[in-house]
Every structure is written in structure tokens, then in C-alpha cells.
Amino acid sequence: MKKNVFFCLIGLMFLSLNFAFAQEKSAKEIMEERKEIAKLSKKALTEKASKDARKEAKRLKKQGWQIAPGALPLDKQLDKSYLMQYEYDENGYQKYLMGEAISTGENYDGAKMQALELAKQNLAAQVQTEITALVENQVANSQLSAEDAATVTKSIMSSKNLISQSIGRTITVMEVFRTLDNKNKEVLIRIAYNSAMAKQVAKNAVRKSLESEAEDLSKDLDKLLNW
Template sequence: MRKLFVCAFAFLCLTANVSAQTAKDIRKERQEIRKASKSELNEKATKTARKDAKKLKKEGWITVPGALPLEKQLDKSYMMQMEYDEDMYPKYLMGEAMSIGENYDAAKMQALELAKQNLAGQIQTEVTALIENSVANEQLANEDATSVTQSIMGAKNLISQSIGRTIIVMECYRVKTNKNKEVLVRIAYNGAMAKAAAKRAIQDELKSKSDDLQKKLDQLLGW
């Protein structure tokens, strides 16, 4: 159980330092999490969610009437973050953001837009890791990988525009001293749809490059 907790905690920090890890390290870490039984993951996620919810409440965060308690929202978020497909690609990608406004609904809408930008950044990171992995496995030449990576990094806005319907897995707020509302949201997006959004954006960026490179990319990433 101790080993499982270390793996789970490492994953929750992944979005902050994923760029500093190699694709091989990320894949190994995710394989360890995936090996854990569902019951163990449920137990540990719930314990972690309770602890984090307690901290948020101390900071003044509350939920709107009728919404799930913070513990349940966090628990759902953590469990979704621990799901991967056979290629160790996340089944769900997460985006998070905060925004402040006089009106709750306006602050929430702004937070959702910022979260979508954050989500686009997560998609960039995940697809870049897939490209790095293909180079490590000698499936793609370094020069081709560099070209694709540059296209990915330049396509954040296009990826954001390609993102469809997201799932709000966490929503809470706190009242500032000036009575303004600070809203925190976390959104989830289906991993397969995220790759499709990245594909559309990358294809747009690669229009001026060879069709052969696009075909290689489609084949490598299962597009």
C-alpha cells in the first residue's frame, strides 16, 4: 500500500513536472499505477481526497448549493487521472484554472476558458511525450520528430479551438474580502478526443510540410 501511495502521489504531481521527465520514465510510472488493483486505488484516492478537501476548506473554498461535496469532486478527479489505455496514454486529460469576478457566473466562464487553455497545454505535453517515445523506439527519425514537435508547440491555440465538450469534475469558490467571487474549476477531456484535437491542429501546422510525414505521424500515433 505504501508503494501504491508513492505512485499515486507522483502522478498527481505529474502535470507540474512532466516536461522534465523522459517519455520512458512517464510510461514506467504509469504502468506501475495501472498494475494496482481497483480497490486499492479507490481506497487511496478517497484518503487523499479527504485530506486535500480539508486543506481547501481551511483556505475558504466551498461548493455551490446542490453540488457534490469537495471530497467527492476530488475523488472523482483523482480516479479519472489514474486511468490509462493500453498505450499508457491517459483516458482523460485535465485542465484547471481560477478566475475572480464580481459575478459568480462570469468568473466561472472565464475560469473555464483558462482551464481549456491549460488543457490544450496538457495535450501538447502528452503528444510530445508520444513523439519522444517513438524516437526512443526508432520509429521516427530525429529530424522528423523535431519538425512534428515544433508544430505541436506552435499549435496550442488551434488545439484549444479544436477541443469539444469537456466535463467539469471540480467546481468551487470562495468570497474575497471585497466580496468578489474567486472560482476554481477542473475540467476533464476524453483522451481519444484530445488526440483527435491535436491531430487536427498538427495537420493544420504541417500543411506546408510533406504528406509522408503526416502519414508517419498518423501511423505512429494510431490516428
């Protein structure tokens, strides 16, 4: 039951992010959606976190990690992270990619921004790996020459920064910090990003990279990988 409530909540959250673009919606419809989100949010908060989440939260607290003021309790954050990691689309693929990073700074905000950027780079690296695997599979099936595959792989590897910069709004599923002996702040961030959106970002980045040196190959790749 808890998983169903959570998945409904995530779906409604995405709907709420599109309010600005859904001008055809009436003010009444928007208010009804917001009320539903608030209702489900309250129910999710009152439900008890899973045993694994509570156990992990206890371990992290012993290591000095704590939540920022106003953030969800640590066990709730972990529960949210676990649920999203095990959510799959209709084709059996993971619905969300998860990126995690830790950064240290003299102040909380600086460390948080750096950790978020590193987490996005972590996501970009995962996307790179997945797209590279697709290309290698095409080579194995003799649908792409080794030379063309090498060109595509080179473009994929050089597009990491572009992929990272192009990643849009992510979902922060976990945000904790601890104060070190030297008073610096260490921040741990875990983010989620829709896999389908991540792949589209990667496709656009690879296309852009290939257009400058192998436009025909870019078109062939679209056909081979069904892009």
C-alpha cells in the same frame, strides 16, 4: 464497490450524452437508461466519501472555498476527481486527462468562464507534451530525421490554441469559489477529458498545421505514430 458504482455511472453518463445521435433507439430504451442513471446517481450520493476526500475538503473549507448552490458536496467532488484520475484503459494508460485553473473576476459567472477556458488550455498543454514525447521517441529510434522532427515539433507547439478550441464537451469534476477581501470572486475549476478523444483532437490539429507546409511529412507521421 463504490468504485464500480462510480465507473458504471460515468459510463452511463456518456451514453446519455449520445441520446440525440442515437435516433435508432426507442423512447422506451432511452427512458430505461435514464432511470438507471438516476438510480446509480442516488446510490453514489448516499455513499460516504473517502477519508482523503473528506480531509482535503476540510482543508479547502478552512481556506474559504465553498460550493455553488446545487453543486455536489465538496468531499463528493474530490472523490469523483480522485477516482477519475486513477482510472485506466485496457492498455494501462490514464483514461482521463485532468485540467485545473483558478480565475478571479468581479462576478462569479465571468470568473468561472475564464477558469474553464484556462483549464482547457491546461489540457491542451498536456496533450502537446505527450505528442512531442512521441515524436522525440521516433527520432531516438531513427525513424524520423532531426529536420522532420523539428518541423513536426514546431507544428505541435503552434497548434496549442487550435487544440484548446477543438476540445469538446468536458466533464467538470470540481467547481468551488471563494469571496476575496475586495469582494471579487475566485473560482477554481477542475475538468476531465477522455484521453483518447484528446489525442484525436491533437492529431487533427497537427495534421492541419502540417498540411500547409509538409503534406508528405504529415502522411509519414500518420504511419510512424500509427495514427
